[in-house]
Amino acid sequence: xxxxxxxxxxxxxxxxxxxxxxxxxxxxxxxxxxxxxxxxxxxxxxxxxxxxxxxxxxxxxxxxxxxxxxxxxxxxxxxxxxxxxxxxxxxxxxxxxxxxxxxxxxxxxxxxxxxxxxxxxxxxxxxxxxxxxxxxxxxxxxxxxxxxxxxxxxxxxxxxxxxxxxxxxxxxxxxxxxxxxxxxxxxxxxxxxxxxxxxxxxxxxxxxxxxxxxxxxxxxxxxxxxxxxxxxxxxxxxx
Amino acid sequence: xxxxxxxxxxxxxxxxxxxxxxxxxxxxxxxxxxxxxxxxxxxxxxxxxxxxxxxxxxxxxxxxxxxxxxxxxxxxxxxxxxxxxxxxxxxxxxxxxxxxxxxxxxxxxxxxxxxxxxxxxxxxxxxxxxxxxxxxxxxxxxxxxxxxxxxxxxxxxxxxxxxxxxxxxxxxxxxxxxxxxxxxxxxxxxxxxxxxxxxxx
Ligand SMILES: [Zn+2]
Ligand SMILES: [Zn+2]
Numbered sequence: 333x334x335x336x337x338x339x340x341x342x343x344x345x346x347x348x349x350x351x352x353x354x355x356x357x358x359x360x361x362x363x364x365x366x367x368x369x370x371x372x373x374x375x376x377x378x379x380x381x382x383x384x385x386x387x388x389x390x391x392x393x394x395x396x397x398x399x400x401x402x403x404x405x406x407x408x409x410x411x412x413x414x415x416x417x418x419x420x421x422x423x424x425x426x427x428x429x430x431x432x433x434x435x436x437x438x439x440x441x442x443x444x445x446x447x448x449x450x451x452x453x454x455x456x457x458x459x460x461x462x463x464x465x466x467x468x469x470x471x472x473x474x475x476x477x478x479x480x481x482x483x484x485x486x487x488x489x490x491x492x493x494x495x496x497x498x499x500x501x502x503x504x505x506x507x508x509x510x511x512x513x514x515x516x517x518x519x520x521x522x523x524x525x526x527x528x529x530x531x532x533x534x535x536x537x538x539x540x541x542x543x544x545x546x547x548x549x550x551x552x553x554x555x556x557x558x559x560x561x562x563x564x565x566x567x568x569x570x571x
Numbered sequence: 572x573x574x575x576x577x578x579x580x581x582x583x584x585x586x587x588x589x590x591x592x593x594x595x596x597x598x599x600x601x602x603x604x605x606x607x608x609x610x611x612x613x614x615x616x617x618x619x620x621x622x623x624x625x626x627x628x629x630x631x632x633x634x635x636x637x638x639x640x641x642x643x644x645x646x647x648x649x650x651x652x653x654x655x656x657x658x659x660x661x662x663x664x665x666x667x668x669x670x671x672x673x674x675x676x677x678x679x680x681x682x683x684x685x686x687x688x689x690x691x692x693x694x695x696x697x698x699x700x701x702x703x704x705x706x707x708x709x710x711x712x713x714x715x716x717x718x719x720x721x722x723x724x725x726x727x728x729x730x731x732x733x734x735x736x737x738x739x740x741x742x743x744x745x746x747x748x749x750x751x752x753x754x755x756x757x758x759x760x761x762x763x764x765x766x767x768x769x770x771x772x
Contacts (some may be wrong), residue, residue: 373754
């Protein structure tokens with residue numbers, strides 16, 4: 333059997349049999365990897381500590397036909413600050429759920445991997461009110477469906493943009509408007525995020541506009557994936 | 572298209588629905604049942620229907636039992652001012668093995684996992700809140716699994732219960748992350764219980 337080494341971030345874990353788990357990871361070189369971690373639910377398992385959700389690991393696997401088998405996993409980062417903060421956790425959940433939906437199996441995805449590790453590190457350190465929204469917009473750009481933000485999606489005029497329609501793929505002027513009404517502040521933030529001024533956008537304190545940017549990004553992502561992001565809707569019930 | 576005669580295929584299909592049993596194992600078990608003496612097979616069938624007929628969830632803590640109240644809740648020697656919150660009835664077995672705990676339990680029925688659509692409303696959180704005052708609960712020990720979902724659940728409950736004046740504690744971090752509580756040996760889990768710490772709320 334062939335073996336391989338790679339890095340990964342744990343996206344999903346499912347119980348299997350007596351004490352095993354199926355671990356889904358995003359890796360740079362092998363894309364989405366689904367692998368069995370044998371005996372991982374036993375307290376004395378050497379693998380246990382390193383294969384929890386939202387953990388960045390370096391791993392070694394045997395290649396299998398359907399599922400690979402994890403032979404070694406060493407923690408690179410557990411993003412402790414996320415685990416200790418009830419407000420950061422839902423953001424991390426939505427990030428990994430989205431990556432799980434867009435990642436392809438056995439297909440190198442270095443940019444997606446790097447983006448997720450970068451976003452989780454930022455979440456663990458300084459955070460930022462618009463971080464999840466920015467992550468989703470950037471992910472859509474990586475998927476090749478970046479929204480039109482510099483002019484009206486419909487008529488192409490560089491007019492004031494007052495609406496967002498995910499089914500049209502961007503923002504709209506007053507005469508073409510459909511979908512959701514948007515504030516000028518939200519449009520500015522999305523422009524910053526997609527126009528190379530991410531730092532500036534992340535420095536923005538929580539406001540109606542940052543919440544709006546996240547809501548629009550969720551809408552656009554769900555439209556692109558053609559499915560609901562469960563975590564984006566479940567997390568809101570946290571107090 | 573099924574390969575086997577109707578009744579065998581039905582059994583294979585039913586067994587294949589059980590957790591951790593693939594089509595091959597289902598086939599192996601089905602043929603095993605076919606070969607054993609009839610009494611043995613009937614014993615298994617009776618045990619299965621017995622568990623569905625006689626076992627019910629405790630009205631108070633949602634542990635499994637045979638009466639309206641489970642064995643723990645109906646035991647007057649248990650201290651009802653201290654409640655140990657677990658994800659699953661199997662975790663109660665693990666905690667009982669330590670012989671370090673003499674309070675009562677509350678089974679949440681899982682842990683927060685937004686990706687699987689499990690939020691507070693999908694867990695028995697409201698039922699826990701409803702027990703605090705009538706039972707005079709002074710301390711809630713959160714004994715969820717030592718993984719991300721378990722920690723999220725613990726923090727959520729601390730934030731919810733703290734302001735109500737209940738002391739909220741978490742089992743000590745001696746348990747390795749990622750392992751299941753039900754596999755913890757009694758010594759380690761016992762130490763984690765004794766060394767529990769008050770949570771920030
Ligand atoms: Zn227009
Ligand atoms: Zn009970």
